[in-house]
Amino acid sequence: MSAERGVIGGSPAASSETGVIHDIGYRRYTGRRLGRVQIVRALYWHSLRSAFGIGRGAKAKIVPVIMFVVICLPAVANAVAVAQGQPRIVPYDTYLFQLRVVVMIIFVAAQAPELVSRDLRSHVLPLYFCRPLRRSDYPLAKLAAFITACLAMIEIPLLLLYLGTVTQAHSGSAIWHQTKALIPGLLVGLMWAVLLASIGLALASLSGRRAYATGAIAIYFFLTWILAGILIAVTQRNVVRAVLIHPPPGAPRPPGVPASGPILVHSTTQVPTTATHLVGLVSPFTTLDGVRQWLGGTSPGPVLGVGHYGPLYGAMFLVLLAVSVGGLFARYRKAGA
């Protein structure tokens, strides 16, 4: 194809009689090309937006927006109550545990496939990797984006609660007290976000079909969560305590009991056993709670104390994280899938 180079432009003062042939043929891009860092950053930003359905139609926003509103509700409600003089009852480190579990299961199961399964289904990976993008950059960007999304879901309610409480505080020490309680909560939230995002993406990357990915993620989290809860309930031991009580003289006594002197009373309580301490490892949520308690968290949670097994929970957390992240990166080592 012959290219006829013409004179383009020229000064306006030039002769008005000259004709100009414009060659709008194939042109090369000669501008600046952005490098690997910018690509990763663009991929990160785009994935973060996908996690909340931004940039897609309205239907893609339904689930993330509803889940975000639901998880913020207790924080907002408590903040409003605090504004009216009530105390802050929602703890920073566990928040409302059950609610957080359900919301995060739905959020991760619905949104992780949006980040990862779509690219697999449309076989777009070879296009990504023929750019200056290393094999490990793609999962890195996706993971960073999804961790950020989960962080937003978990930490923003905590921050809302904190701000609501702190603006009502009247002294510096009260503010400091709140801040001291918030920081561990934020750290726990960070652990949640990192672990849940990793597992979610790793499972989602196994399938190009979003429905199957959603199913796999939801089934894994849901099954292990219910199982852990039931096992915790079932492995406890009944302990019967005999207590001697001394009612004051003249106080009414139930029939069949001697009229004076101390009374022997039996009470049955449920007490965790070794097994109870260990079954928490079954589910990522109870593992996270176990780690929290091991690191000194005091608010009550589904795990009934870790006893000597705290390090085991820490190890389990790291193992789950390593397997998920490793699996995710290994998945993308061969592209074109």
Next chain:
Amino acid sequence: MSSIELQNVSRWYGNVVAVNDITMSIGPGVTGLLGPNGAGKSTVLHLIAGFLAPSRGKLTVGGVPSWRNPDIYRTVGLVPERDSVYAFLTGEEFVRSTASLHQLADPPAAARRAIAIADMAQAQDRKISTYSKGMRQRIKVAAALVHDPQVLLLDEPFNGMDPRQRLHMMDLLTKLGAEGRTILLSSHILEEVEQLADTIQVIVSGRLAASGDFRAIRRLMTSRPHVFLVRSSDDRRLGSALIGRPAVTGIELTRGGLQVQAADFGAFSRELAGLARDQDIRLRELLPEDESLESVFAYLVES
């Protein structure tokens, strides 16, 4: 009996009208459904095949509506466009199962016959997942023919076929059409339909733009000049004589001959011989330049 009748059929999705008030009648022989991509050809085929309900209008195949009427499939065979077939079955199993579902008396025999017609006997015991695209098309045709249907509907049947497979398919369809079956195929590739179809239905933007024999359609469009290529003993002299005639609207001297644009085909063809004789010029060749479907198509689309 084996005719397809559409009367004022329309189909819309919300605000988008995919098929706009089409009335047509399709009878035995090979009919081509032509149109650019997105014109609504697939929609019309799906409507006829009973896989879409008309939003308005009446549509019957052999006298009965095709929507929600599984019995029409006893006489209708469909070769859909989508590549999806049961990939885990072998070709033979797929055609044989289709034969069983058609409640044929001897499914294996019917399957063997249909596979032979589609020239897939060599690959019939391999899983469909190992087939090339052209082979998948052919096994779909075999499955559509297994119950010996009077009506055959094909959506873009030559997709993915190499020239040899395409020729074979064209021979097959011609033969089936000559047997008196009603064959309707959709395509946007004009050369295929040009050689195959006795009648064409042209659909542009959901509307029926033209129907009938394509040469006849061509002749109907007298608003556009016809272009002919004339080769003679003296092209230049012939050209200068022709430009004086009112039937001729343009002359171009090319290396291949004299390209003549004629507004009035009838008048031009009558005058050319007389003109050449008067000028003592020998006519060697007279070819219509653009009577292929291509230009019919292009004119229709542009107008």
Next chain:
Amino acid sequence: MTMNAKFNTVVASITLRAVFGRKRAILFAIPPLILLLVTLLLKAARPPGAPWPGRILGDFGFSVILPLTALIIGTSVLGAEIDDGSIVHLLATPVRRSSVILTKFCVGAVLTMAFVAVPELVAGLIATSGASKLALGLFVGALVGSVIYNAVFVMLSVLTTRAIAVGLLYVLIWETVLGNFVSGARVLSVEQYSLGVANAIAHDKALNAGLTLTTALIMGVIVTIAALVYATRRLSEFSLKGDAV
């Protein structure tokens, strides 16, 4: 709409091959395996606490294992074919739509029974060391649940391409969360129908059944038939979209 639906062996064999041909087949073996594993572990550990067979096999089994396995199976007997379009080859034949639905539903129900009801029976026998009302109750309850769940999930597969997500929402939110907090919701919960039947045989408080046998059976039958009828109706209106739209 004709109700002369017959079980169609050709459709059944294609469905079976389709279900087991995909790698996903492994997925529905996992939940029952987990159930058996947990049962064995608990049996060996002999926890002294609350009566665990009822809670594990009933609560966990019927609120998690049964619905999730039934979901995977019930959506794969029809969903994948609709999704990739290969259902057209089935529908472009005179086979009755009601036969298609009935056949696929039967295949799904039988598979679910094999993969959930039988493990429940086995686990129940292991847990209670021998034939007992609990094991029998769990088995029958799981049989009933397999039938009803598959009817619902096959219907969902015809209604929407996102049947798995909708089914999950139903199990996670409607059955688990609402079912425990809003007692009225129990009447519309398949889990409760299954538990009601199981409880009628086993009489075990740990099952946490909220409905009587009569209610459970009546609602179960209504839901199953309604789901299958509606699925047949929607399948007979199955539409292929055109190219541009």
